[in-house]
Amino acid sequence: MNTQNGKLLSVIIPSYNEQDMIAKTFHTVKKILDGEKIPFEILFVDDGSRDLTYTNIHQLSNHNPQVKGISFSRNFGKEAAIFAGLEAAAGDCCVIMDCDLQHPPGTIVSMYRLWEQGFEVVEGVKASRGRENPLHTLCANGFYGIISRVTGIDMANASDFKLLDRRAVEALLLLPERAPFFRALSSWIGFQTATVPFEVQERTVGTSKWSLGSLIRYAIRNITSFSGAPMQFVTFMGWIMFLLSVVLGIQSLYRYFTGTAQEGFTTVILLQLFIGSVLMISLGIIGHYISRIYDELKGRPRYIISKRCGY
Ligand code: UDP
Ligand code: MG
Numbered sequence: 636m637n638t639q640n641g642k643l644l645s646v647i648i649p650s651y652n653e654q655d656m657i658a659k660t661f662h663t664v665k666k667i668l669d670g671e672k673i674p675f676e677i678l679f680v681d682d683g684s685r686d687l688t689y690t691n692i693h694q695l696s697n698h699n700p701q702v703k704g705i706s707f708s709r710n711f712g713k714e715a716a717i718f719a720g721l722e723a724a725a726g727d728c729c730v731i732m733d734c735d736l737q738h739p740p741g742t743i744v745s746m747y748r749l750w751e752q753g754f755e756v757v758e759g760v761k762a763s764r765g766r767e768n769p770l771h772t773l774c775a776n777g778f779y780g781i782i783s784r785v786t787g788i789d790m791a792n793a794s795d796f797k798l799l800d801r802r803a804v805e806a807l808l809l810l811p812e813r814a815p816f817f818r819a820l821s822s823w824i825g826f827q828t829a830t831v832p833f834e835v836q837e838r839t840v841g842t843s844k845w846s847l848g849s850l851i852r853y854a855i856r857n858i859t860s861f862s863g864a865p866m867q868f869v870t871f872m873g874w875i876m877f878l879l880s881v882v883l884g885i886q887s888l889y890r891y892f893t894g895t896a897q898e899g900f901t902t903v904i905l906l907q908l909f910i911g912s913v914l915m916i917s918l919g920i921i922g923h924y925i926s927r928i929y930d931e932l933k934g935r936p937r938y939i940i941s942k943r944c945g946y
Pocket of ligand 1 (some may be wrong): 648649650651652653682699705710711712716732733734737842843844845
């Protein structure tokens with residue numbers, strides 16, 4: 636490991652179809668870190684891109700010993716890319732940042748300085764969410780509202796932009812789950828934590844890699860990977876239905892004995908529909924958890940690496 640000359644910083648960059656950003660991101664980061672005399676390596680994790688992302692990483696690594704590249708055999712998702720980066724990083728501390736420079740590289744310096752003061756986890760916190768479409772903001776707020784409640788970690792302005800000490804990295808890598816939720820796990824592991832606010836920058840090149848559908852899948856996957864709370868919903872609805880049925884039971888019996896039991900078909904139909912849908916939702920939630928257990932049980936790797944460069 637090349638950690639002899641000072642404290643090495645590994646900058647981990649998950650990249651998915653970011654061919655135009657690779658060189659630009661590298662030079663921007665290099666300029667800032669060289670200016671601050673921070674020794675670093677930069678690790679691009681190509682998450683199965685279908686454009687020239689890996690070719691560009693490879694080319695860059697031929698001319699710059701600081702650049703390393705890993706390429707996945709297909710798209711495994713950003714979380715997998717982050718974990719692959721953490722596993723391959725040699726640094727005394729690691730920073731995870733987006734390839735599109737929406738995480739301002741200048742903030743890395745503040746993070747590194749806090750780390751030098753002894754903080755083991757330095758979290759980038761969004762001072763504002765930047766410009767994104769209102770629907771996206773609404774969904775994000777809903778998602779983080781739920782996940783903050785169920786995890787007990789305030790995640791409203793959390794991001795994946797973080798610095799982790801070697802010890803925190805080792806702790807994260809020990810976690811066995813197949814579908815890790817990096818943002819929440821990096822708080823869950825604890826350690827001396829500091830936060831640094833940053834302004835989300837405009838994406839200058841390319842488009843966001845998230846569609847509404849993929850965001851919803853991401854939300855469901857991460858809520859269920861981190862918390863069993865949705866399953867409590869099943870029990871909760873069960874109790875509500877039970878209370879309702881006691882009330883309606885008493886009413887029906889009363890009607891029966893007073894001889895006015897004929898009407899009430901509407902109630903029957905409404906109840907059938909309601910109970911039916913609650914049961915379906917509940918089974919769906921349980922089914923989702925079973926499929927998660929199934930996935931974990933198969934114990935497949937989080938990602939498959941097809942190529943490496945710069946090693
Ligand atoms: N990314 C990835 N795999 C994916 C989707 C995204 O590695 O399946 C990377 C992407 O290249 C970028 C970062 O994750 O570096 C954030 O993605 P994006 O900018 O599309 O998300 P947004 O900023 O809109 O949340
Ligand atoms: Mg982005």
